[in-house]
Amino acid sequence: MLMAHPAILRNLVEQYRTLRALHAEKGTAESRRRLEDVTYTLCVSTGTRTPEEALVVADRRLAQERAEAADPAATAEPAA
Template sequence: MLMAHPALVNNLIQQYEALRALHAENGSPRTRQRLEDLACSLCVTTGTRDVEAALVAARRRLHAGHGEEDCLLAT
């Protein structure tokens, strides 16, 4: 399975968590749509179907210490 770069995974997690907090305060349609888009991206990136499972998988991936060895462009 092709794995996303840890920086991308970390960025998706941070954006999702920030928007989830914002959505709790301001549930605008735009914020809700962006939150759904990020949830979908997290699921695709981690090969899961549920955003909570995606967050767990993404955090495990980051915690496992995968770094530049996963990047095909690393020198």
């Protein structure tokens, strides 16, 4: 399965959390539509069906990316 680039995932997670808070506060049709749009994109980008699953997958992928950035040798391919 293709996985979105970590920068895109990070942005989608941030947008989702921001829009969820905005919708909880304002509850407008516009905030609902925007939240639905970013939820759909986040789910598609992570290969999941619910925003809860998408956040778990995205957070796991972002943690993996941070670990790889901190220690590139840990994920390097072994020499043949």
